Amino acid sequence: MTNRDLLIRNAVVHTVDAQDSVHSSILIRAGRIAAVGNEAEVQAVAAPGTDVYNAGGKTIVPGFIDAHNHMSVAAFEPLAVDCSTPPLASMDEVLGAIEAHCRNLPAGQWVRGIGFHASQIKERRNPTRYELDEVAPNNPFFLLESNCHAGYANSLALAAVGIDACTPDPWGGHIERDGNGTPSGTLLETAANLLHSASWEAYAESDWDRAVGLLEAKAREYLAVGITGVGDACVTTRAAELYRRADAASKLPLTLQQLHGGDHFFSQQDLRRTDIVDRIHSSESRMLRGGTMKIFVDRAYPDGPGLHQIHDGCTKHVGSNFYNPREVHDLALQATDLGINLAIHGMGNCAVDAVSDAYESVRKRTGDDAILRLEHAFIAEVSQAPRLAKLGIDLVANPGLAYKDGLFFGSWRGENQKHLRILPLRSMIDAGVRVSFASDHPCGTFSPLEIMWSAVTRRHYTGALIDPEEAVTPAEALRAYTINPAHASGRGTEEGSLEVGKRANLLVLDQNLLTIPPDELRSVIVERTYVDGLVAHQRQTTQPVTAGALPS
Incomplete structure (x- = not known):
């Protein structure tokens, strides 16, 4: 060079x-x-x-700029058990992969599994703690679901973080229990936070130099498919430490924007904590960026994202939210008053409305300069698009997930919900919304060209088409992976197009x-x-x- x-x-x-x-x-x-x-x-x-x-x-x-990626999670894939479904097609195959991985590990060493989703195995169920005990008898084991919204733990892992029959459900989460009140091992949303953090920290903090090396290796994988910039869509306190170490060691070979969360993956945001605010505002370098906060509005479990369905002419709310609309509104204004940019996760049309309401108040307070991001919009209404465009909201969408999870999103949408579309990208672009594409990796592939293909073809891995009327053109897909995410990441004047300077x-x-x-x-x-x-x-x-x- x-x-x-x-x-x-x-x-x-x-x-x-x-x-x-x-x-x-x-x-x-x-x-x-x-x-x-x-x-x-x-x-x-x-x-x-x-x-x-x-x-x-x-x-x-x-x-290519992947503006919504979980790089700090994906970096540790080489140390984890690959439980991806597909190619694994049954519970026996999943459990066999875990057993083979754990067989010769030192007793007490944390182990994480990745890539599993119950909808894609023949039994269509999650493993129990007792099944995981059998295949990982000597190691605390945590299986992180492919979408990161749930996890499955064995008895050693539950004991290590203090989850037992007396543990109450946390804010925004649920501990599944049997008839005796004993945790089954299935942990939804924030209930999985302690397991997520314990397994991640066991990998990272046991050897920070190795962790930095794994992060750099993941970045090299991204560079090989053309990614030159990444937005990590939930940087916890300890993940921020990993990025600081990597940047100080010149081990970040691409631009990394941090969308900051709390201490855990699905932490409730608390802007009274000066350490969180200071972390968000921490000084930037050429390769490591900050200044943005992530807010999760709706949940995947136990019953899907926040949706407004229509039944017999009446609107019915289904699904679960982390925050109600007023809380989203107030949190967005608090962040704005502190000079913090926002990236708000909203999967269903109810959540999209809550985010839009909050951002309308932000625009009234700050004008047009602030970058306001909506992440996902997996199931939204065509009629919501003009409002997003009018408010100048950047939609950061994940069309690659239609390939693997499109039918699962369809089960969330429900029957005869014609007002709802899965990833309505064509409608958003036609209404004037600036749309960016991103991987949400490890929830799906990180290959931009694979994801662009998904956005253009709208094809599920079974061959089914996922709302094909929402397909985009290759030229639109190219903009959605270059100049648009550069704008959404606050770097539109710096990169994203090939222009002088x-x-x-x-x-x-x-x-x-x-x-x-x-x-x-x-x-x-x-x-x-x-x-x-x-x-x-x-x-x-x-x-x-x-x-x-x-x-x-």
């Missing part, structure tokens, strides 16, 4: 600027874009001795994702990833970084 100027020629450069300009050459100088245009125009700006790379007609786009975060793709058949989007390969003008990932079959130089 070098800090020398680099001219990339013979390319198809999609700038994703306001005009969606397309050029053939681009010049990088001191980590920023110095010129974009045809080869003669760009070469006229280049200095003698500038390195030249002939792209051979390949496509260049801005680096912006950071040279860009990709070389083997195919033009805007001209190939849409169904082939997920076959596009990232040949190179540049961060600040330097090669951060290079496919091993490609040519060396420098293919020549201008005459000196």
Whole structure:
């Protein structure tokens, strides 16, 4: 790698600027874009001795920005048991994977499982504590559900965090119990917080250097699929410590925005705590950003997100919320008064309304400058889109989850609810909402091209189509992974498009994702990833970084 100027020629450069300009050459100088245009125009700006790379007609786009990702959770996947369903298809297969992993581990060592969802195995149920006791008899074991909204623990894990028959349900959560009041091992929402934190901290705090190495390795995986910026969508107190350590050690090879939570994953936000406010406002570096707070409005369990269904002409509320609309409103205004940006999780149409009401009051107080983010909108109404657009709310959506969880979202929506759509992205874009795509990884794939494919095809892994009328175009999908999330992350003037003065975060793709058949989007390969003008990932079959130089 070098800090020398680099001219990339013979390319198809999609700038994703306001005009969606397309050029053939681009010049990088001191980590920023110095010129974009045809080869003669760009070469006229280049200095003698500038390195030249002939792209051979390949496509260049801005680096992808995954604005809603749980990187601090996903980083520890190599230490966990892969219980992903699919490919695991039965309870026996899931339990077998856990037993094989735990068989030779030291007694007492925490173990976490990942990727499980009961809707995708033939028994359609969760494991009990006693089944987990049998396959992990010597280790506290916690199986984190694929959507992170529930978890399943064995007896050693429950005992380690003090959950027993006398433990009350916490705010925003539920401890499932048998007929005798004994916890079954199933923990919903905030009831899983202690297990989530204990297993995460056992991995991280036992060896911070290893933890930083795992975080960097995860970032390298992201770079390999073209991600140059990430927003961690729930940074706990200890996760913030991990990021600080990684940044201080220069082990963050991509931009990381922290959406701060509390001490635990689903903590109730308390802005009276000066340590939380100070953490949100902590100083930024070139690669590590803060300033934003995450609020969870509605829950996945026990009965789905906050929804307003219509039955016989009457509106009926179903699902569960963490906060009522007044609490969301007051918390949003408190954060705004403290100079804190907001990213509010709302999955159902009831939650979308609560977020919109809160943001309307924020706009009246602050004007148009504040960045106001709505995360998810898994099940929303087309009629809600114009209000989001009018209020300038950025929707950060996760269309990749339609591939794995689209039918599950359909079960939440219910029968004959024609006013509700699953991920109504077409309707949002048509109404003028600025829509960003994001992975929500590890809840789903982190590959932007896979997720763009999902947004364009709306296909479930079974072959079913998920509200196909809400499909977007490849060009819209590209904006939703580049300039739009840059704006939603507060970096729209810094990256997200290939314009003079912006950071040279860009990709070389083997195919033009805007001209190939849409169904082939997920076959596009990232040949190179540049961060600040330097090669951060290079496919091993490609040519060396420098293919020549201008005459000196």
